[in-house]
Amino acid sequence: MKYKAINPQLFIDNRARFIKHLLSHSVAVFNANDIMPSSADGHLGFKQNTDLFHLCGIDQEESILIIAPHALNVNHREILFLKETNETIAVWEGHKYTQEEATTTSGIKTVYWLSQFETVFKTLVCESENIYLNTNEHLRAVVEVETRDARFLDWCMKKYPLHHYQRLAPIMHNIRAVKNKYEIELIQQACNITGKGFERLLKFIKPGVTEYEIEAELIHEFVRNRSNGFAYGPIIASGASACVLHYVENNKECQDGEVILLDVAAEYANYASDLTRCVPVNGKFTVRQKQVYNAVLRVLKAATQMLVPGAYISHYHTQVGKLMEQELIGLGLLKAEDVAQQNPATPLYKKYFMHGTSHFLGLDVHDVGNFNKPIEAGMVFTCEPGIYIPEEKLGIRLENDIWVTEKGPVNLMAHIPIEADDIERIMLTSK
Numbered sequence: 001m002k003y004k005a006i007n008p009q010l011f012i013d014n015r016a017r018f019i020k021h022l023l024s025h026s027v028a029v030f031n032a033n034d035i036m037p038s039s040a041d042g043h044l045g046f047k048q049n050t051d052l053f054h055l056c057g058i059d060q061e062e063s064i065l066i067i068a069p070h071a072l073n074v075n076h077r078e079i080l081f082l083k084e085t086n087e088t089i090a091v092w093e094g095h096k097y098t099q100e101e102a103t104t105t106s107g108i109k110t111v112y113w114l115s116q117f118e119t120v121f122k123t124l125v126c127e128s129e130n131i132y133l134n135t136n137e138h139l140r141a142v143v144e145v146e147t148r149d150a151r152f153l154d155w156c157m158k159k160y161p162l163h164h165y166q167r168l169a170p171i172m173h174n175i176r177a178v179k180n181k182y183e184i185e186l187i188q189q190a191c192n193i194t195g196k197g198f199e200r201l202l203k204f205i206k207p208g209v210t211e212y213e214i215e216a217e218l219i220h221e222f223v224r225n226r227s228n229g230f231a232y233g234p235i236i237a238s239g240a241s242a243c244v245l246h247y248v249e250n251n252k253e254c255q256d257g258e259v260i261l262l263d264v265a266a267e268y269a270n271y272a273s274d275l276t277r278c279v280p281v282n283g284k285f286t287v288r289q290k291q292v293y294n295a296v297l298r299v300l301k302a303a304t305q306m307l308v309p310g311a312y313i314s315h316y317h318t319q320v321g322k323l324m325e326q327e328l329i330g331l332g333l334l335k336a337e338d339v340a341q342q343n344p345a346t347p348l349y350k351k352y353f354m355h356g357t358s359h360f361l362g363l364d365v366h367d368v369g370n371f372n373k374p375i376e377a378g379m380v381f382t383c384e385p386g387i388y389i390p391e392e393k394l395g396i397r398l399e400n401d402i403w404v405t406e407k408g409p410v411n412l413m414a415h416i417p418i419e420a421d422d423i424e425r426i427m428l429t430s431k
């Protein structure tokens with residue numbers, strides 16, 4: 001791992017919150033993600049299962065976490081089962097956790113090797129009424145491969161058919177949505193690394209530079225700051241490409257007079273940040289570009305103030321839509337009389353602003369969380385309004401990461417330049 005050791009209290013606190021949601025006499029099982037094969041003997045990079053990481057911080061394949069708060073053997077109330085290393089693995093793959101290291105990382109005292117799993121698990125199952133298993137219930141997830149969790153579920157339900165089976169996902173969505181202070185520090189660290197990348201770009205972008213050269217600058221800055229890289233596929237979209245919401249080709253040359261949309265951010269210690277900035281390729285916005293930019297910025301600032309405990313995301317999205325409507329009228333893109341007569345179910349602003357304003361942020365960039373519950377202190381949301389005008393070859397989105405607190409919203413990206421004048425000044429003075 002490139003990141004520095006994490007305070008295990010992060011995971012201890014999360015487990016303490018988790019067990020409050022379990023029925024009496026239960027055993028919960030979390031599996032690591034698989035290492036996915038590519039071709040021949042290749043494989044894709046490892047990305048830990050975010051639920052397992054949230055509860056124990058173990059960042060290694062083939063790991064299993066068991067939580068059984070009513071286990072008769074008090075040493076078996078939290079157990080990690082890990083892949084046992086050997087000389088061959090040490091030579092070919094390198095270091096794997098020792099049992100002591102796993103305890104230091106997670107705060108879990110009992111660490112066994114996987115070979116002991118079936119015996120220990122049987123004892124726990126026979127003491128329990130309920131078995132909690134994990135499936136991916138993210139509303140936008142499309143999962144075509146059979147995950148380790150899915151294979152375990154098949155095995156377990158065949159082997160122990162008479163137990164009551166329960167879903168981990170609703171519990172995890174609830175507890176992961178509210179971050180503890182250690183998690184906020186890690187997201188802040190991800191935001192800080194993202195900020196370094198963006199500052200580097202302000203000195204680098206000029207007419208003739210390519211989108212992939214910009215991507216290369218960022219990955220360099222992220223990795224040298226202990227990030228594993230991008231928190232999601234970077235969107236580096238100059239000119240009209242900015243109107244393609246999930247543009248990921250990043251293969252064009254940036255032209256004089258265009259604006260480039262940069263939806264690019266680093267992860268740190270598996271925690272995501274999520275940034276969007278738009279900058280003029282030649283260092284100076286045109287009058288029209290700045291009008292659209294400032295319209296989006298006004299909506300961003302007003303929307304940020306609405307991310308407070310007790311608010312409902314659905315109501316928030318409606319309010320942001322109303323702000324956007326007024327801005328689009330001001331820009332001459334919508335007519336006030338058409339807006340007055342619009343069908344509220346299909347508001348006209350969606351022609352220019354067709355995505356939501358906020359999503360949960362955490363271990364996953366589109367993090368888990370329940371959008372139907374009121375916002376709580378400790379949640380982290382993005383705030384990312386945009387206006388996309390293909391006929392003007394212009395797309396502007398501005399995105400910050402906002403920590404909701406009792407004292408009001410805290411912008412974790414407050415240090416990253418966003419005022420149009422600041423962006424222009426920094427770009428022009430670094431030429």
Ligand code: GLY
Binds near residue numbers: 232274359365384399
């Ligand atoms: N970068 C993906 C998003 O902004 O939601």
Ligand code: MN
Binds near residue numbers: 263264275276
């Ligand atoms: Mn983004």
Ligand code: MN
Binds near residue numbers: 384399
């Ligand atoms: Mn986002």
